[in-house]
Amino acid sequence: GNSVTQMEGPVTLSEEAFLTINCTYTATGYPSLFWYVQYPGEGLQLLLKATKADDKGSNKGFEATYRKETTSFHLEKGSVQVSDSAVYFCALSTIKAAGNKLTFGGGTRVLVKP
Amino acid sequence: SAVISQKPSRDICQRGTSLTIQCQVDSQVTMMFWYRQQPGQSLTLIATANQGSEATYESGFVIDKFPISRPNLTFSTLTVSNMSPEDSSIYLCSVWAWNTEAFFGQGTRLTVV
Numbered sequence: 347g348n349s350v351t352q353m354e355g356p357v358t359l360s361e362e363a364f365l366t367i368n369c370t371y372t373a374t375g376y377p378s379l380f381w382y383v384q385y386p387g388e389g390l391q392l393l394l395k396a397t398k399a400d401d402k403g404s405n406k407g408f409e410a411t412y413r414k415e416t417t418s419f420h421l422e423k424g425s426v427q428v429s430d431s432a433v434y435f436c437a438l439s440t441i442k443a444a445g446n447k448l449t450f451g452g453g454t455r456v457l458v459k460p
Numbered sequence: 461s462a463v464i465s466q467k468p469s470r471d472i473c474q475r476g477t478s479l480t481i482q483c484q485v486d487s488q489v490t491m492m493f494w495y496r497q498q499p500g501q502s503l504t505l506i507a508t509a510n511q512g513s514e515a516t517y518e519s520g521f522v523i524d525k526f527p528i529s530r531p532n533l534t535f536s537t538l539t540v541s542n543m544s545p546e547d548s549s550i551y552l553c554s555v556w557a558w559n560t561e562a563f564f565g566q567g568t569r570l571t572v573v
Contacts, residue, residue: 356557389552389566390503399558403559435502435561446556450502 348373352436352451359426359458367454369410370460377438379403379412380421380448384433393421393434411415426458462487462557466565473543473572480539481568483553488533494526497529497550497567508535543572 352369359365371377381393381403390418394403399414408420419436463486473479483492488502491510506526507515515528529537540547553565 378560384563390564391562392561395561431553446491447505447508448503448554448562450504452502 347440348377348440350436350438352434352454354452355433355455357454357456359456360457361428361460362425363458365423365426365430367434367436369419369421369451370408371419371436371438373417373440373449375440376414377411377440379410379411380437380439381408381420382422382435382437382450383418384453385436386432389407390435396447398458403419418431426456428458428460431456431458461491463555464554464555464563464565466553468568468572469566470569472535472569475544475572477543478539478541479543479570481551481553483536483538483565485534485555487557489555489557491532491556492530492536493535493554493562494528494538495552495564497552497556499548503552506538509557524540529549543570545572548572 349372378397380395382390383393384390394405396403396412402411408423410419433453433455435453437448439446439448463483467482494506498504506521507517508527509515509530511530527539548571550567550569552567559563
């Protein structure tokens, strides 16, 4: 079956520091990969996505590259802000007859301090 | 994009009772998904709700505990039945738009006492 493994948090950083959150996956076929973000008290929002190998998703200064050879989709940001404090979820989907079911990693809480 | 409204946003319920959560989407969608997020945990898919047929449940979830209705292409309900404190979670409704991106409701934060 499909599974997603991401680094455990919490990750505590100072403002303007470099952020990396590791994500690896196991899937049958060729999944699409996603990073979702959950700000305090809010629902999930799509941060970025990649649908095929070597694609790079980017948004709000965050980037992640779909690496088929290492089955990874690590999230990076060069200079974090306090407003980036949130929980980040790596996820994948495989197109099935039953629909686009998402499989999530465990989530990584990031806390950015001024 | 798809705008999803969930009601209620939160509730505190007595054990043994049931709560029905509503999910309204601003566009017609074939499938709607219900997830559970237990405290400090990730999201787990409960079931997929298809209009005009019974919901498809994931392993570990059963219809008697989580009955789902899907009366039309923009609306679904999830009921958490005979609740216990272990059911305290955030329940989220989700849909896919154009088969490329999943959108989520704000979630229903349920506390069972």
